Amino acid sequence: MAPLDRKLWRDLRRLWAQVLAIAVVLACGVMVLVLAQGAHRSLLETREAYYERNRFADLFAQATRAPRALLPEIAALPGVAQVEARIAATVLLDMPDMVEPAMARVLSLPPGGAVLNLPVLRQGRLPDPDRPEEVAVSENFAAAHGLVPGDGFRALLDGQIRTLRVTGLLLSPEFIYAFGPDTMMPDDRRFGIVWMGEAAAASAFDLQGAFNDLTLRLAAGADAAPVLAALDRLLEPYGGTGAHGRDRQISHVFLESELSQLEAMAVILPPVFFVISAFLVNMVLGRMIALERPVIGLLKAVGYPTRAIALHYLKLAALVGVAGVALGWAAGILLGQGLTALYAGFFRFPWLIYAPGAAAFAVSGMIGLATTVAGALRGVFAAVRLPPAVAMAPPAPPRFSRGLVDVLGRALALRQTTMMILRSITRWPGRAAVTLFGVVAAVAMLVSTLFTFDAMQAMIDEVFSLGNRQQVTLALARPGGLGAVEEALALPGVLAAEGAFGVPVRISHGSHGRLIALEARPEASALVRVIDAGGRPASLPPDGVVLSEGIARDLGVRPGDRLTVELLAPPREVHDLPVTAVIRQSLGQQIYMAEQALFALMRRPPQVNRLNLLVDPLELPALHAQVKATPGLAGITVWSDVRAKFDATLEQNLSMMTVIYAALGILMTAGVVYNAARIQLAERAHELASLRVLGFSRGEVAYVLVGEIMLLAVAAIPLGWLLGRAVAGVVARGFSTEMVTIPLVILPPTYATAGLIALGAALGAALAVRRRLDAIDIVSALKARE
Amino acid sequence: MSHPRAVFRTEGITKVYDTGAVQVHALRGVDLALNEGELVVLLGASGSGKSTLLNILGGLDRPTAGRVFFRERELTRASEAELTRFRRDHVGFVFQFYNLVPSLTARENVALVTEIARAPLRPEEALARVGLAHRLDHFPAELSGGEQQRVAIARAIAKRPEVLLCDEPTGALDSAAGVQVLEALVAVNEEMGAATAIITHNQATRRIAHRVLVLADGRLVREEVNDTRLAPAEVHW
């Protein structure tokens, strides 16, 4: 082995801990990039493949009752490739293992088999079209109830209680993300999909020869707009509620929203983090090599060409780089698969394609190596430029200058060891800045990820404590008069009841328009309230429409502007209404109007199709039992259950992300601090040993080294908080989607946690170096200078 | 010195460095005493074990065998923490390469020690004793070698040590600066009564001592007592 290579090995053996620490910091950056991109791309590819193979429809429309005779005309519309008409309804189920009713979306299966939205048969067989009691159910619903083919359960179908028998378990591209009305969160126990034969569905819902749900697939390249317009025109006489594309299909929208959050996670944080880690690696490696200055001088003096010397150190840097990149890739792939699987479990995919983009690997690998090599070269060339004699000589004693530190020292009567710390920081501000920046970055990263818990909690509070104070919401199968509210009061345990009326509308302002649900409520509703922009519950203005901040922004309207509102229910009129308020709504999308105002527009007596109830909790079982047997009810939402599910799901989803980022914060802080301390120790061993000669104890000497690091770490924390808050703002915006607005809420415990994690990591790393300091032999350290 | 009382006493100390392949016998059984108020010069060829001996006396190192007493205390039985305490309270060191903390001024370098000592001089006073009253706020890099060494001496004496151990204190200095340093050491020895041991390669320096000890190959080979001492300025280099 050439002498230089032998030196390389010895250096590696000596510096392995530092090399590893730098590699780990780099690995963190590489890992985040690979991880987030990998999960995002995998889910995207999986979804695209699933949609394609199972022919997920492009367009969707609902109606009250449209004759099948209409279908040839629809199929003949230019641009339409395939059409499937179905019967769909939301119903209540009486599951043997549940006190409260469950809900299901019932869908008819065409006798010849589905042509669109092909369900995937996971177990058993499809129901026999000639046996009306046979159904297939969604796999997750079955799993949640332990249902297997052959099992039965009861359903309230259009007012009649029927026993249904399970023949098979299915998954469907229409329900990758499946949840019932109101809940916003998949709950496999309380909501499922039930597929039944077309004839059975037609007779159950009294829709013989008719359909109420339509899905279409467009020919390649066809424009959706004219088809949508034609569908609206054709379905209008039959109670059409507005045709729409995938952008209003609930599962697709939520999936899209999750994917865009993942993408934000892949696009915002990792590059920032990667750049930071690359910068730190570059700085630390440069300093490590600066320590080699005398050796470089010597090598030059004995005649090694600059190239050979540079190559020697490049090998070291490349080793760090390769180790860091490899570690990062491995961790990124591993965690990427984990994260993908986590999401996949949350969504309902029949299979997964793990497709970590090659780009993330290539970019992270190249930049990772480049940073380490550039850092090393910087150090090498700084040393190579010096004449060998100068390089070999011990560096000239550093010149310190008098300044603020002296004033401070005198005023506070600081100890000399403290003065050493302060002078060291002010003499080498760049060096201190790297350590500072390392900790700032880690704290910022922790704040900007941990805050999601606070944001989610704020959102949950807003939805469940401020907004929705009702405990139970009942959905009526058909709208009824205000008498329904009176009837609800007679149900067991009901203390108060309020009605609400939901109707689909098309709203537009200028060129922006969209299909959306409008909900009418009593003006001074006590149970269900909107939250004003200041976060306080508010009552609905007596006239005009109320929009959420998100929708208002999308449409470009403000209070006082006018909005075109097309009611998609009889008498199907278009109105020009003022926007009277803009409210805060983190979750879900709908617009509001006062009950009286809406029914005045519709020129009919007030109606309700939802009932919000305040219930004596002790009477809930009795209420459940009654609801299961009450015809005319299509759904029930128990808000405490929704909240529990919400909490649990968020907990699960956020905790993995949080663990990952907390680990990154720890590794990054520890890596930077460990290296800073090791380098300091190498540079100052002599000075510190001479303190031991003077009779300073190990602890007192360690104070000089550990104290400096911890002072920087402590100073870094508030800066980290500030930066973290700024990044959190970007994250909140990036993560907000059409369905979910992430509020920028950061609570004190989050700041504290981020600070403590970083401090702990810094202290741990500094103490690891202290062990080396303690082990220094005084006599040989003193000799080293000579 | 009618009743010499020993500050240090050693009994047959040996020091063996085990460097794997070879064993280096740096000290091969040294018995000596260093008395109160005494100024001793240690002479000997390079590698004869002078520094090793001084480091052991000062509690920076431990002998392989033998015993070292500081007054009644046996240093060879002291724990790490006790040795630290011992150095802090009783010993002043001066090395060839001053070992000042570069980030602290002259005054602060001395204060470094006075802050942890029991009954120290004021830093200004210690510096005045070595003739540096006018250089209080200079950083080491702003001082000449001789001045730096005198700061080191001021730092060593500021704790009012009972012993002052100096390993080639003039080794890096020219003769004029060397004389100033030796003058400072002699003055401190006389005024403060600290037992002082000075290692030197300069044969002429022997004339300033009360007693001269000569080491060769790890053994004490000769002891001379000076009936008449010279002042440092009278010594010819």
Ligand SMILES: Nc1ncnc2c1ncn2[C@@H]1O[C@H](COP(=O)(O)OP(=O)(O)OP(=O)(O)O)[C@@H](O)[C@H]1O
């Ligand atoms: N850490 C060590 N490991 C191995 N051998 C050592 C070590 N320290 C000193 N020695 C050896 O011990 C012997 C005595 O060394 P010491 O430093 O005491 O000599 P010295 O008399 O002070 O010499 P000089 O006048 O050159 O300073 C020498 O042979 C030296 O090589």
Ligand SMILES: [Mg+2]
């Ligand atoms: Mg020596």
